[in-house]
Amino acid sequence: MSYQEHIDRYLVPHLGEAVLEELTPARVQRAFEGIAGHITPRGQRVAAATVQRVRATLRAALNTAVREWLLGSNPANGLRLAGGQSARPMVWTEQAVADWRNSGVRPAVAVWTVEQTRAFLDHVSGDRLYALFHLVVMTGLRRGEVVGLRWEDVDLERGTVRVVRQLQAHRGAGLVEVAPKSAASRRTLMVDHTTVGVLRRHRWRQQQEAQEHGRVWDRGGYVFTAVGGGVLAPERLSRLFRKLNTASGLPPVRLHDLRHGAATLALAAGVDLKVVQAMLGHASIVLTADTYASVLPQVAREAAERTASLVLRDAGRVRRQVWGRAGRRGSVLVPPGSHHGPTTGTARLSHAQMRL
Incomplete structure (x- = not known):
């Protein structure tokens, strides 16, 4: 906001x-x-x-x-407010979906799983703004940032998208271009070759639309526009997204939650947290880490498996080496039976164990 x-x-x-x-x-x-x-x-x-x-x-x-000497002191400094820790994204797991369908209560911030995200993109594949939703899912652009993109900010040869402005609604002034939310938000994103292809097709279709409308087309150079080429209002985009979300039959998320989803999916794919911070335009990696500490369930599961693999791989060989050294030095480093990791080959007693 x-x-x-x-x-x-x-x-x-x-x-x-x-x-x-x-x-x-x-x-x-x-x-x-x-x-x-x-x-x-x-x-x-x-x-x-x-x-x-x-x-x-x-x-x-x-x-x-x-x-400016208009006030002697700031009356907002002593406000007593409830704790304001931001809600962390909750993934729409099967259990979460079942609970929502039974109670009707939805989390404040929710993100789709990989399968749900894919299902949504399939559902909107024929929409004239499919490329917009695809880009937000893949990059986590904010609502104002994506509607503020101009073709001059997109380099399809190099596969880059520059975020240099955002569109906001201002009372009495309509939609205006403003600077990105922070210095960190002014960034250049690398996009994959599939997304480049999606943007190429979108540009071609936009050109066809412009030819059909002729002089009526608003040639403001925006990548994503309303029908007829006019500026796409952020709130109008949110309403469209809610309509498409409902029609898809998927559990509800906000348009802004696609940004959270992009981060969690990137982390699930093994992208480094620092890279995710840069992608989102967060000023601090602490914010990124705190917001996405709880990500897709399979991320935690895979992390546990990788840790176990690192610790327990070749466990039998290591144990024999440890016990061999212990026998030579007359000391026991690891008590018998304390480790039950996988072993390789047929288990045999070392000389130290035979003496025991």
């Missing part, structure tokens, strides 16, 4: 009528109690992490007022 959305959705309704000098700590506290009780369009209370981010937006604005 952007700073502008924080202002429009939460701060203006609760503090918009207040004169700057009237913003006492008590007034701000009451406002945030109201914000915390706000019900989202999905019928849920605003997440504590969202309230924390809205507070950060207000505090930054009021710090500017303090620096």
Whole structure:
């Protein structure tokens, strides 16, 4: 969610009528109690992490007022808020899907498995914006970033996509181009050859659309557009995604959850955490690690198997060597029977064991 959305959705309704000098700590506290009780369009209370981010937006604005001598102190500094730890992505495992179907309760942040992601892409393969969903699934682009892409940012020969802007809705100004969320968000992504092929086909189809519409086509140079070539509004894209998600029969996720899914799938494929951080445009690897500490179940399972393989491989040979050395030195390094890993060949007693 952007700073502008924080202002429009939460701060203006609760503090918009207040004169700057009237913003006492008590007034701000009451406002945030109201914000915390706000019900989202999905019928849920605003997440504590969202309230924390809205507070950060207000505090930054009021710090500017303090620096310009419009306020003596920042009334948002002493706010008492509930803990705002962001919800970690939960994978739609078979059990999670069954629980959701029985109770109707869905997690705040959820991601599809590999099979579910593949099923969604198959479902939308005929949609005119298939390339957009494919790109988000593979790269984790934010909503504003993907609708803000221009063809000048895409190099199909080198297989790169540059993130240099995002589109946001601003009250009274419509859709405007703004800088990426942070310095780390300004990045260049490498895309695989399949995705390059998808983008090539999308460009060809877009050119066919432009010819059909003729002068009506809006030639703004955006990679993904509304029908007729107009700018694709982020919220309109979210509504389309919800409609496609429902029609697919898959468990519900948000459009932004495709970003989380891209990260978890990359980790499942063995991509280094530092690379995932760069792909997502996170300023800190700590944020990446904390958000995706709990990933696809098979990732944890494969990690356990790899660890066991590393520790237990050639265990029989190692044990014989250890016991042989122990016999020569008159000391026992590993107690008999303490290790039950796999052995190779027929088990035989060492000289040290025979003496015991």
